[in-house]
Amino acid sequence: MAAGTDAPAGTTIAVGSLSFSLTNEWTAGRFAHLRRALTLVPQSVLKVVDGLSFQVKSQTSGGEDGEYDIDKHRVIMYSSAWQANAARYGGSEWPVYAIAHEIGHAIDRAALRKAWSTFQGSKGTSSDEKALTTARSESAGRYVNKKGTFELEVPLAGKEGAFRKAAAKDGVKLPSKNATVLEGTPTEYASHDWEDVYAESFALYTTDPKLLELLRPTIYAYFAKRYPRKP
Numbered sequence: 001m002a003a004g005t006d007a008p009a010g011t012t013i014a015v016g017s018l019s020f021s022l023t024n025e026w027t028a029g030r031f032a033h034l035r036r037a038l039t040l041v042p043q044s045v046l047k048v049v050d051g052l053s054f055q056v057k058s059q060t061s062g063g064e065d066g067e068y069d070i071d072k073h074r075v076i077m078y079s080s081a082w083q084a085n086a087a088r089y090g091g092s093e094w095p096v097y098a099i100a101h102e103i104g105h106a107i108d109r110a111a112l113r114k115a116w117s118t119f120q121g122s123k124g125t126s127s128d129e130k131a132l133t134t135a136r137s138e139s140a141g142r143y144v145n146k147k148g149t150f151e152l153e154v155p156l157a158g159k160e161g162a163f164r165k166a167a168a169k170d171g172v173k174l175p176s177k178n179a180t181v182l183e184g185t186p187t188e189y190a191s192h193d194w195e196d197v198y199a200e201s202f203a204l205y206t207t208d209p210k211l212l213e214l215l216r217p218t219i220y221a222y223f224a225k226r227y228p229r230k231p
C-alpha cells in the first residue's frame, strides 16, 4: 500500500506469519501510527495477540483514548487519541503510545481470553468453572461468578503474580487497606487500576524501553525476560 492512502476495512497487516486486521477504514495518518506501534511491539508479544483486530471510533470516551474488547479480541481506538496535542510521549507520538497501551491490555488478558475460550467449549462442570476462575491475567485480573454471569475483576489489593511482585519491588503499592489509589505507579494515569499499571508499563516498554528501565527497573526486567525484544 502506498503511503498516504487510506486503509479500508478488511486491510490486513502481516508481521511475519502473524496477521492483524482493520474492521473499518483508517485514514492514512492514523494507519501509519498503527503500523508504527506494531513495528515497536516485540514479536514475542505479537505472537500472543495474533489475530487482533483494530477499529477506530469517532467518539471520545471521556476517559481512556481506547479500549480492548476481550470477547472480540479487538482494540478500539477513539478519535480523541488524535485530538490530544501531538507531543511526543515516551519517545513516540501520543497515538502510537495510546495504541501500544491498548495492545498492553490485550497481552495482559491473554490468559483470561484463553481460559474463557476453553470454558465456552467445555461442559461447564464445576471443575471447568474452577479452571476459568483460577486463571489470572498478568496483572492478576480474574473472572468471578456473579449469580451465573462471569465478570472480570481486578482487585486493587494484593501481590498475586510475578508482575505485581516486580512492581512492588519498584515501589508500587496500596498505601493502606482501604486506599483507592496506588502509589509509585510508572505514570499517574496508572494509579487507579492494576490493569493500567500493566498497560502503561507495557506502553513504555514498547515505545521507550530505556526510560522504563530507568524509572522502574524491576518492571522492565519482568518484560525483558518475558517478552524479549529479540526472539
Ligand SMILES: [Zn+2]
Binding pocket: 064, 101, 105, 195, 196, 199
Ligand atoms: Zn488502559
